[in-house]
Amino acid sequence: MINKMGKGQTLYKEAKRLIPGGTQLLSKRPEQLLPELWPAYYDRAKGCEIWDLDGNRYIDMSYMGIGANTLGYADEDVDKAVIECIQKGNMTTLNCPEEVELAKKLIELHPWAEMVRYARGGGDGMSVAVRIARAATGKDVILFSGYHGWHDWYLSANLADDKALDGQLLPGLNPLGVARGMKGTSYPFYYDNKGQFLELVHKYGDKLGGVVLEAVRNLEPEPDFFEVIEYETQRLGIPLIVDEVSSGFRLNTGGAHLVIGLHPDIAVFAKGMSNGYAMSAIIGKKKYMDAAQDTFISSTYWTERIGPVAALATINKMLRCKVQDHMIECGKTIQHGWKNLAIKHNLDIHVGSLYPLSHFDFKDNSLVYKTLFTQEMLKRGFLATNSYYACYAHKDEHIVVYLKACDEVFAFLASIKDAPERYLEGPVCQSGFKRLS
CATH class of the missing domain: 3.90.1150.10 (Aspartate Aminotransferase, domain 1)
Incomplete structure (x- = not known):
């Protein structure tokens, strides 16, 4: 008992x-x-x-x-770096240099990417990525596959159909509190279902601002699934956003997309990149990421020092060991x-x-x-x-x-x-x- x-x-x-x-x-x-x-x-x-x-x-x-x-838990190398950071001061009026060092490291690990923004959680990071996509394209509709957090852009899919997200990993998500005006701004498709994806592209093509995809799910996709998505996003001139919140830093030191042959325009990391300290990163191509300067994306604690310090210590240990x-x-x-x-x-x-x-x-x-x-x-x-x-x-x-x-x-x-x-x-x-x- x-x-x-x-x-x-x-x-x-x-x-x-x-x-x-x-x-x-x-x-x-x-x-x-x-x-x-x-x-x-x-x-x-x-x-x-x-x-x-x-x-x-x-x-x-x-x-x-x-x-x-x-x-x-309580990894000695990461905790040592964090303790030194705390002793120096975690938050000040000035910026911490580690966020530049981390940006260089992430781009070194992902040579296709050119710019980096930060948040402190996976859901926040995905919301930033979607905001950047909409700002860069000037279009509202997002197609997505998989689970991507609690934010309004994602839950709004359930405004039209309260079971729209059931097949995306987590059933029963209630969009209560999400503005009804967001209805029709995001639509789900199943992983490895290129027919469903193409139907949505045909229906909403001129309104699409981006496509969001988990890097990996529990099943292996058909060989041309990624190719179809990449072709359509490139044809439409919209970003392919790959959610690496769970998959990142598991198969390699970096994004699983590097292993499975997926080519994003924006990728989002969190969870395992900083060993239990709050940190997330949005990396991407300059032609999309630069739009972050044209929309307001800003938060005080996204500038604290512990997150980048922990991420650097974690990534360096991953590479070393x-x-x-x-x-x-x-x-x-x-x-x-x-x-x-x-x-x-x-x-x-x-x-x-x-x-x-x-x-x-x-x-x-x-x-x-x-x-x-x-x-x-x-x-x-x-x-x-x-x-x-x-x-x-x-x-x-x-x-x-x-x-x-x-x-x-x-x-x-x-x-x-x-x-x-x-x-x-x-x-x-x-x-x-x-x-x-």
């Missing part, structure tokens, strides 16, 4: 009375993982280990800071382990996604089994769900004990197929966006 009266759940109940939605990030809601049982809050973290408010130690084999901590090679090998071992254990215990699962962002789904009764998996892994000392985000701090010993625990839990799940709900110690986890009571 898991202690329902832990300090984390007690504090979370209080938080739900004080903070709408309980927390600032949907992915960190306990309801998304293990309702009423998830530890919810941490006291300290190091490497890939987390201690909760009750002093319990867990190995994090789940999201590693929702994909932000590519090196691991070949971090992506390590993360790919970790993910490959985990995915093979899941598949072999599912066969061993006769469980029907689907395993996929990039190795550093591995994922599996139970094909039947998926949310119940996902909740049970998380519940039973927590008892064994792991923060675990049906996703595994690799980091440099994950070592062989962590993977070995994790897969041993998976073996035990898969065996348990296989033994209770007739009535798995009976073994839940709390509610079933949620999927998508829902209002909390």
